[in-house]
Amino acid sequence: MDLQTITYLVVGASFALYIGIAIWARAGSTSEFYAAGGSVHPITNGMATAADWMSAASFISMAGLIANMGYGGGLFLMGWTGGYVLLAMLLAPYLRKFGKFTVPQFIGDRFYSKTASTVAVVCLLTASLTYIIGQMTGVGVAFSRFLGVSSETGIYIGMAIVFMYAVFGGMKGITYTQVAQYIVLIAAYLVPAIFISLQLTGNPLPQLGLGSAISGTDTSLLAKLDLVVKDLGFDQYTTSMPGSMLNMFMYTLSLMIGTAGLPHVIMRFFTVPTVKDARSSAGWALVFIALLYTTAPAVAAMAKLNLHATVNQAVGLETAPSGNLVVNPEKVTANADLYATESSLQYEQRPDWMKRWEKTGLLKFEDKNGDGRIQYYNDKTKSAEAKAKAEAAGWKGNELTVNADIMVMANPEIALLPNWVIALVAAGGLAAALSTAAGLLMAISSAVSHDLVKGVFNPNISDKNELLAGKISMAVAIVIAGYLGLNPPGFAAGTVALAFGIAASSLFPAIMMGIFSKKMNKEGAIAGMLAGLFVTLFYVFAHKGIFFIKGTDFADMIGGPNSFFGITPEAFGAVGAMVNFLVAIVVDKVTKEPPEHIQHMVEAVRIPRGSKLVDGAH
Amino acid sequence: MENNSASGYWTATLGLLTKILIIWFVVSFGAGILFAPALNSISLGGYPLGFWFAHQGSIYIFIALIFYYAKKMGDIDRQFDVHEE
Numbered sequence: 001m002d003l004q005t006i007t008y009l010v011v012g013a014s015f016a017l018y019i020g021i022a023i024w025a026r027a028g029s030t031s032e033f034y035a036a037g038g039s040v041h042p043i044t045n046g047m048a049t050a051a052d053w054m055s056a057a058s059f060i061s062m063a064g065l066i067a068n069m070g071y072g073g074g075l076f077l078m079g080w081t082g083g084y085v086l087l088a089m090l091l092a093p094y095l096r097k098f099g100k101f102t103v104p105q106f107i108g109d110r111f112y113s114k115t116a117s118t119v120a121v122v123c124l125l126t127a128s129l130t131y132i133i134g135q136m137t138g139v140g141v142a143f144s145r146f147l148g149v150s151s152e153t154g155i156y157i158g159m160a161i162v163f164m165y166a167v168f169g170g171m172k173g174i175t176y177t178q179v180a181q182y183i184v185l186i187a188a189y190l191v192p193a194i195f196i197s198l199q200l201t202g203n204p205l206p207q208l209g210l211g212s213a214i215s216g217t218d219t220s221l222l223a224k225l226d227l228v229v230k231d232l233g234f235d236q237y238t239t240s241m242p243g244s245m246l247n248m249f250m251y252t253l254s255l256m257i258g259t260a261g262l263p264h265v266i267m268r269f270f271t272v273p274t275v276k277d278a279r280s281s282a283g284w285a286l287v288f289i290a291l292l293y294t295t296a297p298a299v300a301a302m303a304k305l306n307l308h309a310t311v312n313q314a315v316g317l318e319t320a321p322s323g324n325l326v327v328n329p330e331k332v333t334a335n336a337d338l339y340a341t342e343s344s345l346q347y348e349q350r351p352d353w354m355k356r357w358e359k360t361g362l363l364k365f366e367d368k369n370g371d372g373r374i375q376y377y378n379d380k381t382k383s384a385e386a387k388a389k390a391e392a393a394g395w396k397g398n399e400l401t402v403n404a405d406i407m408v409m410a411n412p413e414i415a416l417l418p419n420w421v422i423a424l425v426a427a428g429g430l431a432a433a434l435s436t437a438a439g440l441l442m443a444i445s446s447a448v449s450h451d452l453v454k455g456v457f458n459p460n461i462s463d464k465n466e467l468l469a470g471k472i473s474m475a476v477a478i479v480i481a482g483y484l485g486l487n488p489p490g491f492a493a494g495t496v497a498l499a500f501g502i503a504a505s506s507l508f509p510a511i512m513m514g515i516f517s518k519k520m521n522k523e524g525a526i527a528g529m530l531a532g533l534f535v536t537l538f539y540v541f542a543h544k545g546i547f548f549i550k551g552t553d554f555a556d557m558i559g560g561p562n563s564f565f566g567i568t569p570e571a572f573g574a575v576g577a578m579v580n581f582l583v584a585i586v587v588d589k590v591t592k593e594p595p596e597h598i599q600h601m602v603e604a605v606r607i608p609r610g611s612k613l614v615d616g617a618h
Numbered sequence: 619m620e621n622n623s624a625s626g627y628w629t630a631t632l633g634l635l636t637k638i639l640i641i642w643f644v645v646s647f648g649a650g651i652l653f654a655p656a657l658n659s660i661s662l663g664g665y666p667l668g669f670w671f672a673h674q675g676s677i678y679i680f681i682a683l684i685f686y687y688a689k690k691m692g693d694i695d696r697q698f699d700v701h702e703e
Contacts, residue, residue, distance in 0.1 A: 066673075071654070074672030078646045081677045085642050088684045089635055093691070207674060211663035220664030238669045239658065249651055256646075274702050279691055283684035290677050297673040606628060607700040 003419045007146050010423040014184050018177045042277045046284025048175045049268045051182035054292055055436030056138020059185060060429045061493035064407030066300035072241035072248055079252040081293055083259020088282030091260055092269040094515045096278035097611045103263040104451035110514040111522040112598055114456050119529050121447045123506035124263045127499050128440045129481060134495035135437040136485025141405055145360055146426040152486060159482040162437045181431040186291055188428020192412040192421050193295045196302050206298035216329030225305050228315055231338050233381030244566050254573035258500025261508030264443040275608035303411045311376045314343035325416050339393040344373035353413030362403035369396035376400040405492060441474045448473035484548060497570040498540055505532035505576025513584060518602045523591040528584025536576030543569040627698040634690050638683050646676040
């Protein structure tokens with residue numbers, strides 16, 4: 001069977017599974033629709049949270065960005081896992097004890113104000129929509145490559161499928177669907193990584209393989225990679241960092257705080273039976289997430305080495321008769337001349353995967369020196385040595401460009417793994433993108449129908465009409481996200497990082513102060529959220545355009561790109577969060593303290609005893 | 619529940635949180651970022667140590683921290699008799 005047929009089969013089977021589960025678990029009452037009746041086991045919930053969490057950004061985009069960034073890519077790894085520590089300790093158990101459905105509901109009740117809850121809805125919608133744009137981009141990339149359609153068509157198909165199971169299944173459908181999706185996506189990520197780790201190092205665990213020597217040699221894989229990339233004029237892999245150390249610090253912090261402030265993740269912790277379970281649920285979620293996150297750096301480094309080895313024979317890997325890419329120990333240790341003429345791959349002999357990706361336009365070759373061979377190096381290098389070598393070899397500039405977002409998808413192809421593995425990766429990528437989009441849509445729909453329509457405009461709305469309002473808001477959100485996904489503000493992971501910044505600067509500080517400061521009042525919380533959201537959006541829109549519409553950026557007006565201490569817009573959420581805290585504390589000091597019963601409520605939220613299952617009544 | 623033990627419970631909780639957040643900060647922002655260049659001179663197998671903390675180590679420690687927290691909080695709950703029935 002050819003690759004295309006196998007891909008259709010595997011992706012089709014995985015979709016049939018998700019939709020089947022969604023129909024089987026079709027939700028009945030309002031409370032089941034949103035919170036699965038509060039009856040989900042911590043391990044099940046952990047797995048579903050992991051699927052919800054690991055989106056197209058984690059699955060498709062992240063390892064490719066790490067491969068590009070090297071050591072600095074660790075900001076994604078630490079940022080997107082470290083937030084769970086904050087979530088487990090600072091928010092999850094208390095929000096579970098509070099016992100309501102949604103984040104705006106908590107903020108509205110704790111700050112005894114419909115205005116506060118409405119502001120929270122605005123923050124939630126801004127963060128979630130930005131996040132979904134990134135997902136839709138990922139869905140488009142995945143479909144276009146594997147089903148052989150254009151990326152626009154890919155997005156339309158994705159919109160229809162997300163809409164179907166989010167609308168008909170509700171949260172319960174999603175919880176079990178997401179368990180299935182987790183299993184598909186983690187298998188899809190681990191199988192090729194294990195294959196490749198075995199090929200390169202003989203160690204089946206990628207986490208250990210990355211720290212091992214290349215098979216048959218004493219040369220460690222990372223040392224070899226450092227040597228190769230440095231010789232070709234790139235930054236040393238294990239130390240290179242994009243931007244300053246301060247930017248890496250703030251970027252990591254933004255992602256961590258954002259993780260703990262994203263409503264679709266927080267909502268997960270409303271659905272465990274007890275406060276005790278809410279604490280351990282975050283731990284289980286992180287276990288399942290870490291399986292992918294500790295594998296990703298291995299995928300990144302190994303894919304990078306494989307890519308260099310494919311286009312440069314002197315690296316020391318070669319294609320075995322079986323079709324796999326295998327290590328030649330003598331060549332690896334010989335460190336032959338990467339700049340020798342015969343080292344560069346002849347374009348006519350390029351492997352099939354390059355031809356396939358060339359069609360998508362995401363991988364490009366341009367024969368600048370007309371020798372029919374592919375020279376892949378950093379032609380903008382600061383290394384005088386690399387420059388001199390390239391010149392002496394008659395290289396006229398880098399000839400190969402590889403889009404970072406294709407690294408994971410192309411990884412099994414680069415390693416020349418069997419077709420079923422490649423098909424599995426396609427199914428995994430789609431599972432990741434669709435599951436997260438569906439979780440976000442749940443958060444959006446509950447914010448609009450529950451917190452806005454029922455909470456503010458029409459408290460007497462019937463259960464049925466509330467559900468209807470939720471479904472309509474999902475449909476509207478899908479259309480907006482799909483539309484903006486056609487014209488996204490950056491790589492999938494970059495767009496998603498912006499969403500984290502928005503959540504970090506607006507929701508996290510308000511929720512945290514609501515629990516940890518008895519005296520924080522509504523004026524402080526509202527002013528803090530608005531200030532945090534405003535400065536963050538201002539900085540982001542300055543770089544990426546107003547509401548991400550191309551051509552409306554105004555970075556020059558604020559002193560050029562990254563003008564605030566060299567901090568990039570993706571890293572700005574941490575600054576926004578600090579502004580939020582500061583403004584809230586100052587405003588709180590000059591306004592009157594919250595009423596007695598609210599302070600008692602905070603005391604009650606802090607202790608586990610007396611927690612009850614979330615139900616429809618409130 | 620008496621007011622006294624309520625504030626005792628909260629103090630114990632905050633003490634635990636502070637302890638864990640210090641470790642959380644030290645492994646990620648400390649070992650993974652601020653001191654990574656210095657730690658890279660030490661190697662752990664084929665890994666430079668600072669690189670390992672940023673790409674592997676901090677994640678393992680995060681998991682351990684959450685389960686340690688969940689266990690310790692359970693102890694504190696029982697000690698102050700506020701655990702769920």
